[in-house]
Amino acid sequence: MSESSLKNGDQPRVAFAVRLKQWGEFAVEAVIRLMGLSTIGIVILILSFLLYEGAPLFWQVPLGSLLDTRWYPTFGYYGILPLILGSLFVTFLALVLAVPLGVITAVFVREVAPAWARDILKPLIEVLAGIPSVVLGFFGMRYISPIVREALGAPTGLTALTGALVLGYMALPTLISVAEDALDAVPKTYRDAGLAMGASRWQTIWRVTVPAARPGIVTAIMLGMGRAIGETMAVMMVTGNAARMPIELDAVMKPVRTMTATIAAEMGEVAKGSVHYRTLFGIGIILFIITFLINLAAASVMFKKRAGGGLR
Amino acid sequence: MPLVGSGASWLRSWVVLLAMLALAAGLVGCSPANSSTGAATAPAEAIENKGSDTLVNLALAWAEQYMQIEPNVRISVTGGGSGTGIAALINGTVDIANASRDIKHEEIEAARRNGIEPVEHIVSLDAIAVIVNPGNPVDRLTLQQISDIYTGQVTNWRELGGEDRPIVLLSRESNSGTYVYFLEEVIRMGEESDLLFATDTLLMPSSEGIIEEVRQNPNAIGYDGLGYVTSHVKVVAVARSAEEPYVMPSADTVNDDSYPIARPLYMYTDEDPSERVQTYLDWILTEGQVAVDDLGFVPLSD
Numbered sequence: 049m050s051e052s053s054l055k056n057g058d059q060p061r062v063a064f065a066v067r068l069k070q071w072g073e074f075a076v077e078a079v080i081r082l083m084g085l086s087t088i089g090i091v092i093l094i095l096s097f098l099l100y101e102g103a104p105l106f107w108q109v110p111l112g113s114l115l116d117t118r119w120y121p122t123f124g125y126y127g128i129l130p131l132i133l134g135s136l137f138v139t140f141l142a143l144v145l146a147v148p149l150g151v152i153t154a155v156f157v158r159e160v161a162p163a164w165a166r167d168i169l170k171p172l173i174e175v176l177a178g179i180p181s182v183v184l185g186f187f188g189m190r191y192i193s194p195i196v197r198e199a200l201g202a203p204t205g206l207t208a209l210t211g212a213l214v215l216g217y218m219a220l221p222t223l224i225s226v227a228e229d230a231l232d233a234v235p236k237t238y239r240d241a242g243l244a245m246g247a248s249r250w251q252t253i254w255r256v257t258v259p260a261a262r263p264g265i266v267t268a269i270m271l272g273m274g275r276a277i278g279e280t281m282a283v284m285m286v287t288g289n290a291a292r293m294p295i296e297l298d299a300v301m302k303p304v305r306t307m308t309a310t311i312a313a314e315m316g317e318v319a320k321g322s323v324h325y326r327t328l329f330g331i332g333i334i335l336f337i338i339t340f341l342i343n344l345a346a347a348s349v350m351f352k353k354r355a356g357g358g359l360r
Numbered sequence: 361m362p363l364v365g366s367g368a369s370w371l372r373s374w375v376v377l378l379a380m381l382a383l384a385a386g387l388v389g390c391s392p393a394n395s396s397t398g399a400a401t402a403p404a405e406a407i408e409n410k411g412s413d414t415l416v417n418l419a420l421a422w423a424e425q426y427m428q429i430e431p432n433v434r435i436s437v438t439g440g441g442s443g444t445g446i447a448a449l450i451n452g453t454v455d456i457a458n459a460s461r462d463i464k465h466e467e468i469e470a471a472r473r474n475g476i477e478p479v480e481h482i483v484s485l486d487a488i489a490v491i492v493n494p495g496n497p498v499d500r501l502t503l504q505q506i507s508d509i510y511t512g513q514v515t516n517w518r519e520l521g522g523e524d525r526p527i528v529l530l531s532r533e534s535n536s537g538t539y540v541y542f543l544e545e546v547i548r549m550g551e552e553s554d555l556l557f558a559t560d561t562l563l564m565p566s567s568e569g570i571i572e573e574v575r576q577n578p579n580a581i582g583y584d585g586l587g588y589v590t591s592h593v594k595v596v597a598v599a600r601s602a603e604e605p606y607v608m609p610s611a612d613t614v615n616d617d618s619y620p621i622a623r624p625l626y627m628y629t630d631e632d633p634s635e636r637v638q639t640y641l642d643w644i645l646t647e648g649q650v651a652v653d654d655l656g657f658v659p660l661s662d
Contacts, residue, residue, distance in 0.1 A: 120556055122534050123543075130559075189569070194576050203526040203579050206562055285569065288562035289533075303562050313533045313565050316413075316441025319464045320450070 098336060102329030109323060114330075119291035119305070121314065121324040128307075128331060130291045134208075135306040135335075137294040138287060139277045141212035142219060146276075147269055149216075150223035151258075154268075157224070158231040159253050170228075177221035185285030188214040193286060200301060206288030208304040214282045219272035226271055230264020231257060263349050270346030274339055277308075284309035307331045407435045407637055411445020411458030414537065414567075414585055415625050418484065419458055421651045422644055429643075433636060442537055449628055450474055455637045457628040460486070460537025477631035483644055485658035487586040487609040488542060488621040491571075491593040493578040498522040500597040500606040503620060507547045509581060512558030517579070529561040530570050530582035541623040542583055583621075586610075587656030611653055615661040622658060 105114075109126050116127025157169050192213055193205025200209075234257050242252035258265070288303025291310075296302070311328050318325045409419055416439035423435035445457035450471045463478055471478050490506060492498060498520050501509075508514040510529055518524045532538045548555050564570045567588040574580045575592040582593075586609050589595060597606035600620050613619035627644070629637055649659040 118556075118559070120534065122540060123556065125556075189572060193573075197577060204528040204562065204573070204577055206573065284565050289564065290560050290562050292559040303560070305563070309565075313563070317443040317461075317533070317536055319443050319467050320447045321470060322464070322466055 095336065098329055098333050102326055102333045105323070105326035105330040108326060114327075117293050119310075121318075121327060124323075126323065126327050128327070128334070130293050131305055131307045131310050131331060132334065133294055134287075134291070134304040135277055135308065135338075137299065138208050138211045138215060138283065138304055138306055139273060141208060141300065142215035142276045143269065143273055145212055146216035146219045146223055146272060150220050150268070150272065151227055151265060153220075154224045154227035154231060154265075155253060155258065158228050159257060173221050173224050176217075177225075181218060181279060181282040182285075184214050184218060185282035188282060188286040202301040204288060204303065206286055206303055207301050208287060208294060209300045211283050211287035211304065211306075212300075214286050215276045215279055218279055218282065219276045222275050223268050223272035226268035227261070227265045230261040230268065233264065234260045263352065266349045267346045270342055270349070274342045274346070277342070278335070278339055280306075280308040280312045284312055289313065307335050311335075405433045405636060407433060407456065407640055408448075408454040409435060409456040409458065409627075410438045410440060410448045410454045411456075412442045412460040412537065412625070413439045414460040414486065415458040415483075415627075417587070418625075418652065418655050418657055421655060422648050425648070425651060426640060426643060433640070435640070446478075446628060449478060449630075450476060452476065455629060455633065456641075459626045459628060460623075461540055462626070463628055478628045479631045479633075481627045481629065481641055481645070482624040482660065483627050483641075484625050484649070484652045484660060485614055485622050486538075486625050487611075487614045487619060487658055488538065488546075488583050488623065489586045489589045489609045490581065490583050490596045490598060490621070491574050491589060492581050492596055493574055493576075494592070494594045495578045496522055496594065498596065499594065500599065502599045502602050503546060503549055504601065506598070507549055507555070510542075510547050510557055510561065511555050512560065523578075525579045527581060528573075528577060528579040529558060530573055530580055531557060531561045531563055532567070532570070532584070533563050533565060537623070538583070538585065542621075545623070546583075546621060585656070586658070589656070611658045614658040625657070 114126055115129050116125065117129050118125040118127045119130055153173075157166055157173070161169060188210055189206070193207075193210050195205070196202060196207060196210050196213075197205035202209075238256050238260055239252055242256040243249070247255065283306050287306065287309065289305045289309055290303040291305040292302065294302065294304050311331055314324070315328055318328060409423065411419075416437065419437045423437050427433060427435060442457075442459040442461050445454065446459060446463055446467050448454040449457035450467065452474060457478075463480065468478060490501065496517065498517060501520065505514070505520060509520075509527055510531075512529075514520065515527055516524065517527055531542070543555075543557065544550065547557065562573070564573065564582075567584050570582040570584050571588065571590055571593055574582045575590075595608060597608050598620060599606040605618070607613050607619045609619045609621070614622040627641065629641065633641070645660070652659040
């Protein structure tokens with residue numbers, strides 16, 4: 049009697065607890081879904097804000113004068129070509145400097161270094177990513193730029209090259225970590241097979257492991273590129289910010305002005321709603337499109353890898 | 361028992377989640393509140409002051425001194441640029457906007473649409489010093505020479521009696537009040553013309569950036585507010601023309617009009633400011649002028 053009453057009394061309680069648990073799970077799931085969707089929502093909000101503020105530019109200023117080579121926004125010259133080329137030029141230079149160094153470092157850390165060295169190097173590389181860009185900018189301005197000026201005989205040390213050196217350094221941690229993860233994902237059997245075929249360790253690394261990790265390394269380069277093109281503070285401090293076309297042979301030794309630095313430097317003083325203000329948002333739109341394309345490229349490389357089912 | 365246990369654990373995670381949500385909501389709720397602190401929540405005796413980075417140190421010094429005299433007045437000073445300050449005045453979130461440039465036509469119109477009629481107050485003068493590296497033998501220039509240098513017609517120090525070195529041009533950013541003033545009054549020499557800075561001009565984001573580059577680069581020439589010039593760089597004497605005397609910038613030479621490159625610094629308010637703002641402005645224009653000299657700006661002569 050007492051047993052059955054206990055059982056009877058328990059039944060609804062258990063059912064209630066189960067229902068509560070189900071409901072809880074549903075709620076947690078809903079919250080997580082909401083948070084995931086909110087990321088997309090925020091990106092859409094940012095984009096629509098950019099378009100709202102920047103799009104009027106494209107009917108206020110004719111496209112011809114936007115593609116002019118003179119950027120004197122205070123006096124009605126809104127040519128953004130030097131800024132776009134400036135950003136691409138510095139980013140390209142930074143990658144030229146950073147990619148070989150980054151990939152070789154990743155190979156060393158993953159394939160060559162003994163375990164104890166890897167344990168020291170990996171966290172150190174991650175610490176690099178944590179150095180604030182303004183500190184690197186100050187370092188570049190104070191120490192790298194005099195070296196560039198004196199060693200290379202440039203009139204000033206605030207050049208595209210100085211910017212590329214600082215940017216390359218900033219892209220390195222991302223590049224190394226992601227490339228190292230890609231190498232890490234190459235199955236041990238690949239290396240074993242290479243060595244078993246009679247290849248030396250060096251041959252195995254360059255002919256088997258690195259090619260197998262290539263999609264991951266390309267992603268690493270893309271992410272490093274995204275880091276470099278979006279960087280503002282350090283670039284603003286060391287590139288000299290002259291809005292000139294970087295098209296001569298010695299453009300590396302000349303100052304350059306990037307899109308990010310332009311927005312950061314000019315937004316504070318600009319009259320809200322003016323053509324200049326719209327132009328800065330227009331530059332923001334272009335920058336957004338460029339980074340979006342870079343990320344898309346990186347993602348498509350990753351998806352291709354996954355769709356292929358293997359690492360290749 | 362296991363049921364209760366798991367119940368407690370999901371309950372716990374629920375609580376954590378709710379706490380996180382509350383925190384997030386709190387953060388979101390905070391940010392708009394921050395930006396509009398001024399009008400809505402501040403006590404009656406508060407003055408909000410925002411704008412030009414050139415003026416910010418001076419405005420801070422004034423605010424500190426004034427709050428010692430009038431302890432029941434709270435003045436908060438922020439930088440961000442002339443445009444930021446004027447935009448805040450237009451939106452009614454500040455009482456005083458600091459500016460190192462004239463208010464623009466479109467800004468006046470935007471203010472009128474919001475029922476605000478901006479009024480200009482000149483609060484001090486700022487001498488613009490032309491500076492070179494201490495190792496550069498050139499120590500005096502005419503306005504015409506400075507104009508030729510900055511338009512890119514003179515590109516070597518040799519042509520100005522210096523060493524055989526390329527000239528590296530340094531300027532403040534293109535929309536700082538200092539840049540516009542320098543272009544209109546020095547490069548164009550106060551006349552209507554299409555002259556512009558040479559495209560090779562390095563635009564530095566801060567006064568400190570200019571001083572730093574001039575300090576270490578013997579090729580460089582720059583200009584900056586006298587208040588920012590340090591002993592690590594050399595100030596050049598400037599003449600209106602080759603026949604007139606070369607003058608070093610100082611408070612005296614600006615006030616007797618012998619030094620040619622000086623511009624006014626402004627505070628903008630609504631045409632009908634509250635009494636405490638008016639009292640503060642009156643104080644700035646009289647007793648406040650003492651602080652102007654200490655910070656390297658030029659006080660208004662009376």
